[in-house]
Amino acid sequence: MLRTKKAGSKASPKSTPQQESAVGDGIWSFIISRNMNSWFLCVALFAIVIRLAVALHPYSGEKTPPMFGDYEAQRHWMEITVNLPVRDWYRNSTDNDMGYWGLDYPPLTAYQSYFHGLILKFFDPASVSLHSSRGYESYIGKLLMRWTVLMSDLLIFFPSVLFFVNVYHSTMPPGDKNHMSWHTTMMLLNPCLILIDHGHFQYNCISLGLTTAAVAAVLSNRNLFGSTLFCLALNHKQMSAYYAPAFFAYLLGKCIRRPNPTLEILKLGLVVLGTFVVVWCPYLQSVNAASEVLSRLAPFERGIYEDYVANFWCATSVIMKWKRWFSSESLKLPSLVATISACLPSMIQLLLSPSRHGFLYGLINSSLAFYLFSFQVHEKSILLPLLPASFLALEETSAFWWLVYAGLLSMFPLLRRDKLVIAYAALCALFTLLYHAPGGKMPKREAYPLCLLKYLAFGCYLFLHVVYLTITPPNKYPFLFEALIMIFCFSQFLCIAFYLNRKQWTLSNTSALVSSKKKTI
DSSP states (O other): OOOOOOTTOOOOOOOOHHHHHHHTTTHHHHHHHSOHHHHHHHHHHHHHHHHHHHHTSOOTTTTOTTTOOHHHHHHHHHHHHHHSOGGGTTSOOSSOOTTTTOOOSOHHHHHHHHHHHHHHHHHOGGGGOTTTTTTOOOHHHHHHHHHHHHHHIIIIIHHHHHHHHHHHHTTSOGGGGGGHHHHHHHHHTOHHHHIIIIIIIOOHHHHHHHHHHHHHHHHTTOHHHHHHHHHHHHTTOGGGGGGHHHHHHHHHHHHTTSSSHHHHHHHHHHHHHHHHHHHHGGGOSOHHHHHHHHHHHOOGGGOSBOTTOSSHHHHHTTTSOHHHHSOHHHHHHHHHHHHHHHHHHHHHHHHHSOOHHHHHHHHHHHHHHHHHHSSSBOGGGGHHHHHHHHHTTTTSHHHHHHHHHHHHHHHHHHHHHTTOHHHHHHHHHHHHHHHTOTTSOOOOOOOHHHHHHHHHHHHHHHHHHHHHHHOOOOTTOTTHHHHHHHHHHHHHHHHHHHHHHHHHHHHHHHHHHHHHHHHHO
């Protein structure tokens, strides 16, 4: 930290090159030299400005009837929830056509839509009027919708990031705490999350914010509180189940090492059950009501993948025509087996040797396993592995950098359809500048083959962008470039998954070595 020189004091010793560099780094040096509240406020204000700038761009499905896009889906859920009783929110009827953007997320999303719908109804009643508001597009409507996302970010995601950074850095050596502001910046200015929530239009900040707070709570040994928060994340978006194997294995691994493991497991089970009962209360009055909601949460009829998502099923469909040769029903079991198999190494490590760092690695490994092998994955689901990757941004700097760029590229065709190319390019450039900002954590010196592979991948990343934007594909293969992007990104995600799983297991070896040394002493 920079200190003010007192009058009359002895001349300070000669500054080191590192200190001189820090003093000369201008704005960044000023930010990190302040107390935590000051620099977090600076980073948060800048993150808000960036979100507002992205929000000025088009959204998903703008002026494209009859189904429009995700923006219309979110608006329609507000229309349904503020005009119909709770029991009819997931029920097909003349007032709620489930074929037109029917609710397909758990009840907490419905409650969020109801709350936001009340805001829209107060300021612009026409935007949520039943039936007549279908496809509603207006300046005030767009403004209100954008503000609901920003408020969700500010109320849930931003405080959760502050909570996590506080907990994560509480056990770090004093020198490492100088990287807190850079770490916070990487989390709050994740370009993928900003483009999807504030450009494309979704509310991922809510479920990801709840997950972030849950992780911070568990890391600070508030397991019951963390379990409650994670259950809320699950009840907002079922894709939060991507993290469930890591939470389950880590908490179970800790419980069985306690003096009374049965009691600890029972307490966790009661908290989980209680949270679900509270959230699902309106739908537990009959089996039919609960089954109506559950049927909407697992849309197997859509097929094993959609569009050109960079996972195993879509990438291998170039050779194996999964959708043509197999029914969706027959692919459920192979998908489940593949996902569980990919999660198992990480879960076993957490059960055998539960640790804070192992938990963070487990989160990214289980979420990557789900993204690569589970049923019905979207391009936007890459946000789930990216969150724990940002948790480890200080320790796995290169892997984080690699995953962010691969994630951006995997979503590029989707974002181009949304006319977000300018916002995409600007956020890519901004992320690159912030990643290399003075005061940030630079990656360790890497072996030549790994360094060469990384920069070769980045060259392919740039090349595929240029090709996709400038060259028209042949008529016979209109989606050729989408397929190339998808296959390339899948290969990157697979490499990262192998590397991080291997890294997680080295934590067990390290802890075993430390334990043996302690016993020797």
